[in-house]
Amino acid sequence: MSFRKIELSKLVINRANDRHGELENETAAISWLFSNRETHMRNLAKDILQSRGVFDPPLVSPSDDTYIVYDGNRRTTCLKLISNPRRAPTVELQQFFKKLKDDWPGAIPEKIECQIERDRDRIDEILFRRHTGSQNGVGQSMWDDRMKSNFVTRSGRGSGINVADEIEKRLKEANKLPRRKIPRSNLNRLLSAEVFRNRIGISVSKGRFSYVRNADAALKAMERVAKDLASKKVVLGDIWDVEGKANYLDSLEKEGILPTASDAIDRPSFTPRPSPSPKPPRPSPASRPRKRETLIPQIDYGIAWPGRLQRHRAIWEELQFNLILEDHPNAISALFRVLLELSVENYIDVTKPTTVHANDKLSKKMLKVAEDLNSSSVIDAKYLSELKKAQHAEEIISVDTLHRYVHSPNFTPSPDHLRAIWDSIDEFLTHCLKA
Template identity: 25%
Template sequence: MKKIVNLQNDWPEKEIALQQLLLDEENIRLDLENKTQDAVIADLFVNEDAMQLLISIHKNGLFPDEIPVVIKNDGKYIVIDGNRRVVALKAMYTPGIAPKQFENRINKLMAGFEPIERIKVVVAPGREEADKYLAAKHTKNTRKPWSALRRAYFYYAQKEGGTNIETLIERYGNKEIPKYIRMYEMQRIATSLSGISDHVRQSVSSKNFEISTLERLYSDKYVQGKLGISFDPVTGQVAAPRNKAFDEVFSKIVTDVVDGRITSRKEIKDPRDREIYINSVVSSPIPKTPKAGAEKFTPKKIVTTGRKFLIPNTIISTLDSAAIDRVIEELQTVNYRKFPNLSADAMRSLLEAVLKKYFDRIGNSVPKKKGARYIFLQDALSHAKHHFSAEGNNEMRQIIERIEANKEFLEMINHNPSIFSTPDETRDTWDIMQELFIYVFEDTKRRRKKP
């Protein structure tokens, strides 16, 4: 008779001092030789929300079911699963390891608190076995290489931590680092624009933003001349006009990119195409002064308070479902402050329908549990979390996890006669979900356009 593998017995649990744990430098999904602990720490704080996890542990404690998986290599313990949690604990113990912009906040949080010094870990036999565990846990290969924009965030996190760009180039031997610095700063400028809608701002602010079309434009010398932008030949840092004319023109370009009116494969594929497009957008010369670096362009936040309607009119489904379209239209017209429970109920139904339809459309349908007649919301959420984990899309995975944490409340509104939703609870729940809906609709549109 075959035995079912029981990793709880096969992999021993051990209590280890935080100082003995090393973060997994293979977590940096780049083909680099000189990966360092400092680089991993900076990336986890700046790009993977380690600070939010630190605040949660400080407030709620370390839960017993959150045990990191490690391997032992040359007498050292390397964290394979649970790097964010471990770096948060390490920073609570030694705030100075965190990037400068987080250090003071951690010191204030920890004033009067004794940090955790030792934690339980599970010791895997080796990296190969640990990677198999991760692959099984997340359904596919979890070591998918980072996107270009995600790489840009990695390098820029170290720049913001105090490492100059020349040192980064020398450290990693990567002559493309200026390209990634340029990419990050152009995205930052895009998020600072006054002339884009909330929908466009949310899309372009995401680490998952498909930047290749915008990159093809701003890399064109003719386009640079028309926009009045320039790039440092050594560091890649951007200088751009800070005036109304530039804001209006670049807003139009960013909106066209987000809405799919231009793509790098068609409308602006060739130099002549880009020349025709930029001339159609720039009707009169943009004043070249005053010019400023990207750090002077402050990203704008979306204001969501005081609104009557739950879903903005800019949210438009691309899933070709009349039922989904109708629910969205209703939630765009119903005053959720007057009808918070009706809105919350419809929102829960919309979430389930959109996830099921989306995964059907991309050929990765949500499976039924064995013996089940129906697919439930939790089935769809679990499938989504595994899908986004496998894709390396941590932003969407984290949103799914936040929705899961809030799902019980949505279910209770349906089934418990003593539970009701307030307007603020309904609004906050939608605000957690909104980025997921935007991503799903935009990803569906992108896939449809692929040849």
């Protein structure tokens, strides 16, 4: 650990701050802070003016010739915008920061003292201990559940089990440990989310480590990952964010290292019939399951959200947590249609199927993407057949229905129909986002 004064121009607001997860760039991170914490940001900026600077040095780590801010992003942002109000995301905020700049006595500091840490593990330990209270925006803001989840997903901490320890134990038992020491923190980061763990054939659920693919195939994948990390062929910078992790695992998949569908764990073909038992009493009306209130069920779909899917994720979370079907059917129908189109376009942009043309209508693009997923054995022929129905206007569960919900003044969205449409295409839409 060291402290040093660093130029504001060399401090980069963290696009992967755990407050919001991965965004595209520094500008998007600054915009998020004001879209979601404007009152706190204004209070903090005024406090910085009154204090003539910041009391707590930002926590930073070197990256080439710049420094990424890991703690103190709000403080650093306020100082950057006081120094250069034009970087504020709205005209009103530009005027606000221009006034603060004019009111600053003397020269605005070009450098601020920072705490420099090169060890990413130590950075995460510091972050975990610091976020305890907000003080109405002047102090550090407490992390909410989503922010804590972002931290766990990025770092692999707090999942209830040390994945790296479990992998190392199994490799040792199979006599497949690399000669060099495995950097456990990097291995935990790489496999920080279930979607990444599943790709190498393992799972961590309810505090238990298990195989979801044939053990030999999973061990082959774990051995290669351990070897790449131990030899430093793959370093922390290669797997720091979602895209880096996905790109590395994609490269292993192309080499044939990762388990495939043929490595699925066999299940018994015969299940013994249980002994007869009295029929359970019929449930009372109060104990029957309630119809879900949101369009998207509040379950984990295993999507890793890279920065380029920033808007997709925002819409998804509104549909999964914020908007109630009975209260907001019009807003939900419009956002559902937007999410479907953005998801299909994401699959096309990433995989570039040759059959899709730019002037194809959404229903046609959807069909061609479904056929591409089927040809890649991602979805089966039965599900493809179901999706083909989405082309027909006479089907109540169709793309045309969503289109009319958005554009027709006489076509009223129905919560039940919206649920039915989601339930018919959720698998398809999820695959498009995972591309």
